Amino acid sequence: MVYELFKKSMIEENKSIFDKINKTNLHAHALLSANKELFYKEFNRKLEERNLFADMADFRQYTIDNLGDLISERDTQLKLYELSILTAVKDGIKVFDISVDFRSVYKIFNDSITNYVNALNKLKNKYKDKMVINFDLGISRKSYQAKDYYLIKKLIKTGVFNGIDLLGDELSQNIRCFKKVYRYAKKNNLILKAHVGEFGGAKSIKKAIKVLKLDVVQHGITVVDDKNIMHYAKKNKIVFNVCISSNLRFNNAINIKNHPIREMFDYGLIVTLNTDDELIFGSSLFNEYLLLYKNNVFNIEELYEIIKSGLNAVKD
Numbered sequence: 001m002v003y004e005l006f007k008k009s010m011i012e013e014n015k016s017i018f019d020k021i022n023k024t025n026l027h028a029h030a031l032l033s034a035n036k037e038l039f040y041k042e043f044n045r046k047l048e049e050r051n052l053f054a055d056m057a058d059f060r061q062y063t064i065d066n067l068g069d070l071i072s073e074r075d076t077q078l079k080l081y082e083l084s085i086l087t088a089v090k091d092g093i094k095v096f097d098i099s100v101d102f103r104s105v106y107k108i109f110n111d112s113i114t115n116y117v118n119a120l121n122k123l124k125n126k127y128k129d130k131m132v133i134n135f136d137l138g139i140s141r142k143s144y145q146a147k148d149y150y151l152i153k154k155l156i157k158t159g160v161f162n163g164i165d166l167l168g169d170e171l172s173q174n175i176r177c178f179k180k181v182y183r184y185a186k187k188n189n190l191i192l193k194a195h196v197g198e199f200g201g202a203k204s205i206k207k208a209i210k211v212l213k214l215d216v217v218q219h220g221i222t223v224v225d226d227k228n229i230m231h232y233a234k235k236n237k238i239v240f241n242v243c244i245s246s247n248l249r250f251n252n253a254i255n256i257k258n259h260p261i262r263e264m265f266d267y268g269l270i271v272t273l274n275t276d277d278e279l280i281f282g283s284s285l286f287n288e289y290l291l292l293y294k295n296n297v298f299n300i301e302e303l304y305e306i307i308k309s310g311l312n313a314v315k316d
């Protein structure tokens with residue numbers, strides 16, 4: 001029975017048992033989700049160790065300093081995607097949602113939507129016997145300009161994307177700037193996601209859900225600051241894709257014991273566990289579960305429920 005396997009994997013702290021269990025990772029970024037070992041093998045390079053990031057600008061600068069050259073070339077950027085996928089395959093992920101940045105079309109594909117989409121489809125097909133790869137069309141909240149709408153529209157039309165995800169600095173542009181894009185994505189049946197409530201307050205979560213008609217909130221941990229907004233999210237069956245290690249690296253007021261995930265779960269919100277940027281935070285999905293188990297945040301039954309919440313979130 002799967003539950004027994006899961007229990008054993010936690011008690012024995014055994015990743016290879018955990019890897020055999022079907023599960024999801026629904027919040028990850030294609031460039032930054034490889035495990036460090038695979039990355040090292042491929043590029044023969046180690047990333048600078050960092051325990052805490054001051055903010056998104058600091059994180060962005062760290063990424064540029066450590067990976068900028070790999071991100072700016074087509075072949076190496078695609079290799080980073082593939083290493084993220086291989087990491088998920090090794091971890092026994094059955095549905096893997098990863099975001100890619102739409103600006104890659106002009107940054108590394110010479111404006112060729114066809115070549116970009118072909119590269120993504122090639123990766124999907126290569127691993128289709130192992131798992132379902134869902135690409136989310138990632139939009140940088142800070143860099144988006146109104147004219148990007150036309151390229152995004154064309155990309156959505158190609159059908160290669162399963163979802164859309166607003167990411168980066170959530171304190172930058174007003175959420176209303178993205179309404180048009182999200183309406184178009186909804187019309188084309190994409191899953192509507194956005195990074196909110198990681199740094200912004202609970203009110204910003206409600207506003208994003210309302211304005212963009214979100215299905216999914218990436219992080220959303222500040223929701224616990226307002227019971228009315230928790231109620232609103234629950235009523236709207238919002239899925240919260242939470243990433244513990246990521247939150248710990250950005251906010252030293254949060255520790256594993258006081259992380260909002262417990263309160264979110266107890267309130268009856270739909271929460272899933274995910275890795276965000278494993279290459280930087282160094283924590284696999286197994287480790288995310290184990291952290292919560294070993295620190296007595298959740299018991300094994302509750303953690304198993306979280307696994308099931310992920311699988312249920314992608315059913316249909």
Ligand SMILES: [Zn+2]
Pocket residue numbers: 027028029167195218276
């Ligand atoms: Zn993220």
